[in-house]
Amino acid sequence: MENIKQTIIFVMLLLLPTLSFALTLEEYIANLDTSFYDGTINITSFIDKMVDADSNNQNDALIFSLTTDYATSGIFTANIFFEDETLPVLSDTRLISSSNPSFHMNISTFYLTKEKYAYYVRIYNQIGQIVYESKKIDTSIYKNYETGTTVTKISDENLNNNQIRINLALDVKRNETANISVNLNYNEKTISGVKEAALTTPAQTVSIDIDDGTIKSTHYKGMYNISSVIIGNKAIEIEQMTSYHDYEDFAKTSYIKNISSFYLDIDADNLIDYLIIEFTINSKEASVYSIYYDLYDEFGNFAASIAKTQSLGTGIKTISTNITGQDLYKTKINGHYLITTARLDKLHETVDILYYPYLTEISYYSDFERPPLPDLDIKTNSYYDGLANLLNVTVSNIGKVPAFNIFVDIFDNESYNNQQAIPVLNPAENYIFNFIANNTKNNTNFIAITDFDNLIEEINENNNIETTNLICVDGDSDGYNATGGKCGHVDCNDNNPNIYPGVTELCNNIDDNCNNQIDENLAITFGTDAGACEFGIKTCIEGEYAITKPSIDPANEICDGIDNDCDTELDEVDGDNDNFNDCTEDLCLNTIHDDFAKLNKNHFAGNWNGCSCTDILTCKPGNNEGELKNGCTKGTIDNWLQQKGWAQNCNK
Numbered sequence: 001m002e003n004i005k006q007t008i009i010f011v012m013l014l015l016l017p018t019l020s021f022a023l024t025l026e027e028y029i030a031n032l033d034t035s036f037y038d039g040t041i042n043i044t045s046f047i048d049k050m051v052d053a054d055s056n057n058q059n060d061a062l063i064f065s066l067t068t069d070y071a072t073s074g075i076f077t078a079n080i081f082f083e084d085e086t087l088p089v090l091s092d093t094r095l096i097s098s099s100n101p102s103f104h105m106n107i108s109t110f111y112l113t114k115e116k117y118a119y120y121v122r123i124y125n126q127i128g129q130i131v132y133e134s135k136k137i138d139t140s141i142y143k144n145y146e147t148g149t150t151v152t153k154i155s156d157e158n159l160n161n162n163q164i165r166i167n168l169a170l171d172v173k174r175n176e177t178a179n180i181s182v183n184l185n186y187n188e189k190t191i192s193g194v195k196e197a198a199l200t201t202p203a204q205t206v207s208i209d210i211d212d213g214t215i216k217s218t219h220y221k222g223m224y225n226i227s228s229v230i231i232g233n234k235a236i237e238i239e240q241m242t243s244y245h246d247y248e249d250f251a252k253t254s255y256i257k258n259i260s261s262f263y264l265d266i267d268a269d270n271l272i273d274y275l276i277i278e279f280t281i282n283s284k285e286a287s288v289y290s291i292y293y294d295l296y297d298e299f300g301n302f303a304a305s306i307a308k309t310q311s312l313g314t315g316i317k318t319i320s321t322n323i324t325g326q327d328l329y330k331t332k333i334n335g336h337y338l339i340t341t342a343r344l345d346k347l348h349e350t351v352d353i354l355y356y357p358y359l360t361e362i363s364y365y366s367d368f369e370r371p372p373l374p375d376l377d378i379k380t381n382s383y384y385d386g387l388a389n390l391l392n393v394t395v396s397n398i399g400k401v402p403a404f405n406i407f408v409d410i411f412d413n414e415s416y417n418n419q420q421a422i423p424v425l426n427p428a429e430n431y432i433f434n435f436i437a438n439n440t441k442n443n444t445n446f447i448a449i450t451d452f453d454n455l456i457e458e459i460n461e462n463n464n465i466e467t468t469n470l471i472c473v474d475g476d477s478d479g480y481n482a483t484g485g486k487c488g489h490v491d492c493n494d495n496n497p498n499i500y501p502g503v504t505e506l507c508n509n510i511d512d513n514c515n516n517q518i519d520e521n522l523a524i525t526f527g528t529d530a531g532a533c534e535f536g537i538k539t540c541i542e543g544e545y546a547i548t549k550p551s552i553d554p555a556n557e558i559c560d561g562i563d564n565d566c567d568t569e570l571d572e573v574d575g576d577n578d579n580f581n582d583c584t585e586d587l588c589l590n591t592i593h594d595d596f597a598k599l600n601k602n603h604f605a606g607n608w609n610g611c612s613c614t615d616i617l618t619c620k621p622g623n624n625e626g627e628l629k630n631g632c633t634k635g636t637i638d639n640w641l642q643q644k645g646w647a648q649n650c651n652k
Contacts, residue, residue: 040131041070041096041123048139050109059109059145066103066121070096075126078103083118086228086235087111110148111234115141148173149199149231156226156242161249163209164242166193168229172201178232182208184224184242189355191218199231212250219256219354221246248282254289255352256344257282257316261360263367264322271369272325275337275360279319281344283312291319293342297333298359304328325368335363374425375399375459376406378450382468391468393448395422396430403456410435411447445469476500480514490514509543519543527551531563559583 045067050059066078073095080090090105117139123132153169166182181194193208224242228235248257258280263272279291289312295304308321337360344352374397381392393410397403406422410433422431446468454461473494474481480491480500489501492514501514507522522540528551529535536551554566563570571583 035135036130036133038131040125041068041074041076043067043121043123043132043134044069046121046137050142050145051106057144059142061106061108062112062117062139062142062145063104063106064090064119068096068101068103068123070101071098073097076103076131077124078105079122079124080105081120081122083120084114086230087117088233109145110232112142112145112147113234113236115143146173148234149178151229151236151238152203154226154229154238154240158243158245158249159209162212164215164224164245164250166208166210166226166242168206168208170199170204170206170231172199172204175200176232179230180206180208180232181230182226183228183230184210185227186218186220186222186224189218190227191215191224212252215245215250216247216252216255217353218247219357221248251282252284253351254284254287254312254344254346255282256280256291256342256354256357259339259342259358261358263361263363269369272328272363272367273369274322274324275328275363277306277321277323277339277358277360279321279342279344281312281317281319283314283317285346286313287311287346289319290345290348291321291342292345293321293339295323295337296340298336298338301331301333303331303333303337326371329365329368329370332365334365335360337363370459372400373457373459374401374403374427375463376403376425376450376456377463378408378448378466380446380448380466380468382446391435391446391448393433393435394430395425395433395450397425397427399459400427402426403458406450406456407452408433409449409452411449412445492516507540507543507545523548527553528566530568531566533566 043066045065047065047067049063049065051061051063052058053060064080070076074097075093076096077091077093082089087107088111090107092103092105094100094103096103119137119139120135121133121137122130125131150171150173151168152171155167157165157167159165164184166184168180168182175198177196177198179194179196181192183190183192191210191214193210193214195206195208197204197206199206221244223244226238226240226242228237230236248255256279259277260280261275261277264274264276265271266273277293281289283289288309290307290309292307293305294302295306296302304323304327306321306323308319310319312319338356339354339358340356342354342357343350377396377398379394379396381394382390391410393408395406395408403425404423406425408420408422410418418435420433425431447465448468449465451458451464458464474491475494476491476497478491478497478500480489480494482491482494491500492511493499499510499512499514503513505512505520505522507519509518511518519540519542524538524545525535526538527533527536531554532552533554534552535549536547537549538545539548541548555564557563557565557571557573559571559573561570572581573583574581
C-alpha cells in the first residue's frame with residue numbers, strides 16, 4: 001500500500017502545474033491518505049441534495065446518493081458518518097449489481113443546524129469487512145430548510161440556592177412532545193438538566209432546573225458555558241455564559257471544601273516517612289464522617305486506597321489521612337499522585353463526591369522511606385578430605401524481616417550441581433548446607449548462589465554469590481589440610497592425625513594445636529589454698545612438669561585468729577580435752593576431765609559449793625607448772641600437787 005501511495009504522489013507531482021488552480025498538493029495528499037480501497041467496490045460519484053416534500057419552500061430532507069462501479073452481484077452496506085457527532089449515522093444495505101449500482105440515504109433537516117456538513121463514507125462486505133472508505137467529503141451549502149424548533153433566547157437565574165433555572169425561549173415549528181436538555185460546561189466537565197415538554201407553535205418558553213445537589217457536586221465557582229441545547233434528536237450549539245454561581249451557596253449538606261497535601265520526614269534522614277493528604281470539610285451536621293479515595297499516578301497506575309473515619313462537629317473541620325512512605329516505595333510508582341475519586345460519607349451515606357480533584361507535588365518512589373527488607377548473604381567453606389571435595393554453604397539473613405522460599409544453587413567447573421531450598425529464614429538466622437562433591441578431585445571451582453533470579457527483594461543484591469577455588473589436601477585424614485585458605489585452618493603436621501588446629505595441647509614439647517607455640521599455658525596446681533595454706537604450681541618445661549611455686553601446708557592450730565591447720569575452722573584448741581575451747585571458753589585450764597561436771601559451773605558462776613575458781617586453779621594438777629594463772633603461782637601449784645582428794649575438799 002505504501003508503494004501505491006508513493007506512486008500516486010509522484011504522478012501528482014508531474015500533474016501539479018495543471019492542477020494547482022483547483023487543489024493544493026497538501027489537499028490531494030490529505031485526501032489520498034485518508035481513503036481506503038481494496039479493489040472490491042469503488043464509489044464513482046457522490047451526490048447530495050435537499051428535497052422539499054411538502055412544497056412549502058423549505059427543504060425537509062438531505063439526501064445522499066452513492067454510485068458504484070460494481071459489475072457483479074453482492075450484498076454490501078454503506079454507512080455515512082458525520083463529523084458533527086450529534087447527527088445520526090446513516091446506513092443502507094442492499095444487493096449491488098451492474099443494474100442496481102447505487103446506495104440511497106437521507107436525514108431529516110430537523111437534525112440540521114448548519115449550512116454545510118462534512119461526512120465520511122464506509123462500505124462493508126457481507127461478512128462485515130471494510131472494502132472502501134473515503135473521508136472529508138463536504139456537502140453543498142444549503143439554506144432555507146426546515147430546522148424544527150430553535151432557541152431564540154436563553155437566560156438563567158438562582159432560585160433561592162435550590163436550583164439554577166435555565167429559561168429557553170423557543171421558536172416552535174410543529175406541535176410535539178419532546179425531551180429538552182441543556183448542557184452546562186465548566187472546567188472541561190458538564191452538568192445537564194432535562195425536561196419533557198409539550199411544544200406548541202409558534203413560540204414558547206421552557207424552564208429547565210438543575211438541582212442543588214448537582215450544582216454542589218461541581219465544586220465550581222464561576223460562570224457556566226451553555227454549550228448546547230438538545231430538542232428531541234436535534235442538537236443546537238449555543239456557546240453562551242451564565243451568570244456567576246458559587247457551588248457553596250447550593251450546598252445543603254456537608255461537603256469537601258478543600259484538599260491539600262505535604263510530605264513528612266519524621267526521623268530527619270532525608271527520606272519521606274508519610275504522604276499526608278488533608279481534607280477540609282464544611283460540616284453542616286455533627287456526625288461520624290468517612291473519607292474514601294484512590295491514589296494513582298498520572299499514567300493510571302494504582303498506588304494506594306485510603307479510608308479514614310472521624311467524628312466531626314459543625315463548621316470547618318479537617319480529616320487528615322496518611323500513606324506510609326514504605327507503602328509508596330513498594331509500588332515503585334513516582335508522583336505526582338492523582339486522587340481519582342474522593343468520597344465523603346456520613347454514617348455510610350454519600351454526601352459528596354469529587355472526580356480527579358487533586359494532584360500532589362512531584363516525587364519519586366526512591367524519595368520515600370525504604371521498607372524493611374531481608375538481606376541474604378552467602379558464605380562458603382571448602383576443603384578436600386582425601387576422598388571428596390567438601391563444601392559448607394552458610395546462608396544468613398542479615399536483613400530486618402524474614403525471607404521466604406529461598407533457593408540455593410551450587411555448581412562446580414565440571415559436572416556437579418546441587419539445589420536446596422529454605423522455606424523461611426528469619427532475621428539474624430543462618431542455615432548451613434553441607435555438600436559432598438564426589439568427583440574425587442582436589443582442584444575445583446565451586447559457585448554458590450542464593451536467590452539466583454532475584455525473586456526476593458533485598459537490601460543488597462550483591463552478596464548472594466561466592467566462588468570457592470578448592471585446592472585441599474588432608475594427608476592424615478584428621479579433617480585439616482596442609483594448604484589452608486578456603487580449605488580451612490592449616491594442619492601443621494599433616495602426617496600425624498593427633499596434631500591439628502584446635503586439639504588440646506599436651507606437655508610433650510610439641511606444637512599439638514598448630515598455633516606456633518609449644519606446651520603453652522600448661523600448668524597444674526597441688527595442695528590446698530584453705531586457711532593459711534596456699535597452692536603449689538607445677539609448670540610444663542621442655543615436656544616435663546616441674547615445681548615452680550612450693551605449696552604452704554597445714555600446721556598445728558594455735559590461738560591466733562588464723563586457720564593454721566587449714567581445716568576452714570579458727571582457733572579450735574582443747575589441750576586438756578575437757579570439751580571447752582582453750583582460746584574462748586576454758587577459764588580454768590587443765591582441769592581434770594572427770595571433775596568437769598563438778599567444776600563447769602565455776603567457769604561461769606565464780607564458786608561451786610564454796611570453792612572458787614581460784615581454789616580450783618590452786619588445787620588442779622597439770623602441765624602448766626611455773627605459769628601464773630589467776631594468781632596461782634608455781635609454789636601454790638606445787639603444794640597441791642602432793643595432795644589427794646582436792647576436789648572433795650572443795651565440796652566442803
